[in-house]
Amino acid sequence: MIIYFSGTGNSLAVGRKISAALNDKIIPLVEAVNQDLSSEQTIGLVYPSYDFNVPPAVRMLLPKLNINKEAYVFIVIACGAQAGNSIWTIRRVLREKGINLAYSNKIRVPDNSAIVFSRNPNDQVWKFERFAPRLEKIIDDLKNKKRALHYNSWSFMGWIMGQPKLEKKLIGSFRPASNQEKCIGCGICTKVCPMNNISLSETKKAVVGDNCTACLSCLHFCPQQAIEVGGKETIKNRQYHHPQVQVKEMMLR
Ligand SMILES: Cc1cc2nc3c(=O)[nH]c(=O)nc-3n(C[C@H](O)[C@H](O)[C@H](O)COP(=O)(O)O)c2cc1C
Structure with missing residues (x-):
């Protein structure tokens, strides 16, 4: 089962490519929390990077998923550039439920927050072609149920931005x-x-x-x-x- 959280479709599009390649279903995270996923052997989560970390909604909803502890659990982050501390955060949240994160990776896509800084996210569509081979490689890894956590280097910014008070302010x-x-x-x-x-x-x-x-x-x-x-x-x-x-x-x- 591929589960996505998406505001402007980047994560959905990446999730769809993965679901088609793995021949698995894809559903939104807000629906997945109401489903029994305990018989799923593969659980993949695709979501964006926010403020060098995990979107608060993903962090809050993730513990509500009913996941089989033996499942192959992976994450793919669709980010403008930096996944920051996302992998650390997700690994910790999953560990608290006794679930091991088997694989993580990121793929660069247009930054939808650029509009807030008066930049045009549409000027970044070149990323689709540029990073398509990377997505193919990720898909290959997932087909082979590869176990590897591709961390970004730990980000002090991400840590600061993930502090509850600042996160609330930033969001x-x-x-x-x-x-x-x-x-x-x-x-x-x-x-x-x-x-x-x-x-x-x-x-x-x-x-x-x-x-x-x-x-x-x-x-x-x-x-x-x-x-x-x-x-x-x-x-x-x-x-x-x-x-x-x-x-x-x-x-x-
Ligand atoms: C509030 C907010 C914060 C963001 N922070 C980051 C960031 O720290 N690093 C990054 O690479 N992209 C950042 N982005 C860009 C998104 O991660 C990126 O555009 C993502 O693909 C959006 O996915 P979606 O289309 O599935 O919503 C941010 C976007 C938003 C809305």
Whole structure:
């Protein structure tokens, strides 16, 4: 079973390639926590890197998975550049459940947070071709059930950023807000949010709650560019999602 967490489809696309090659099913993490996975012999988790570490949602949901202790458990991180301390964090969370992480690796893809820094994630699509051979190699390793943890060098930044207070602050700085004038109440953001953290008000305007994990799915998929981060308006041609992943496929409800 391949399990993914994804805001803009990079992790979903990587997860799909792996699931096709391994001939295994793929489901979103928010669904996987409600399933009995104890008979699965392979559990693969594909997710992004956030602030040199694991997205808080992944860290919180992972212990809820019902995984067989004998399963071959692997992670693949779809990151802009740096996986940071992600592998250490996941290994620790799994160990606390008596599960050994067998394999880990990372693959570079466009950085969807670049939009927040006024850069265009679409300028990074070259990474798909450049790192395709690396993904093939990872898939080969997984087919052979290889056991190897490919750590990044331990990151002091990642450690600092993973401290609960700072993490909350950092993730909070990516917290989106809905521009009520631009919002047309289409509800796309309510459906793509993996945290189920956005609802429509009585006047059909998006309202963002407090349980945000900063995946930026709402910002990147809003057809009206009505989602803002840090008070900055979203520029249409900088909205990004993996080119082979459609908004429909990102909808979780
Ligand atoms: C809040 C936030 C923090 C991020 N931090 C990092 C980071 O520390 N290192 C990195 O390489 N990429 C970072 N990224 C980029 C994502 O890891 C990358 O774009 C990923 O592929 C997104 O996956 P998705 O499309 O499945 O959501 C960050 C993205 C977000 C939204």
